[in-house]
Amino acid sequence: MADLPKVYLLWHVHHQAGQGSKVHHFEEPDDFWADEEAGDDVKLLGTYSSRDAARDRIDRARQLPGFSDEPKCFYVEEFVVDEDQWTEGYVTD
Template sequence: MKHVYLLWYTYVDETLDGGEDVMLIGVYSSRELAEAALARTSKLRGFSDQIEGFEISPYEVDTDSWKAGFTIV
C-alpha cells in the first residue's frame, strides 16, 4: 500500500458556520516531510498562536474513500 501524509490545521472560530475552520496545509510523500512542514508552518503568524491545531494523517492512494452513496436531508 502506498500512503501520502496530509498536514491539516484546525482552529475554532465561533463566527464561522460550524464554529471551526479546517485548512489542508499540504500533502507529503513521507511522514518525515509532513513533520518538517509542520515545523516550518508552526512558526508562521497565526499558526504559532495555536500549535495544537495541527494534525498529520496518513491517506491511502489509489483507493476509493467513499464507498457508499449519500442522502440529502
C-alpha cells in the same frame, strides 16, 4: 500484494470559542476535531510523501503568524493512494 503507496495530508485548525465558551485545542497527537459551523477555520497545508515530511512542515508552519497561535492544532492524516474512501452511496434531506 505489495503495499500501496501512501500520502500524508497535513491539516491545521484555528479554533473559535463558541458564545460564552472557552476555546478547546487538540490535546493529544493525532487528536482532531473541528466545528466549522461554529467558526473553526480548517486549512489543508499540503500533501506529503512521508509522515516525517509533514512533521517538518509543521515545524516550519509553527514559526508563521496564525499557526504560532495554535501550535498544537496540526493533524497528519494518512491515505493509501488509489484506495476508495467512500464506498457507499448517500441520500440528502
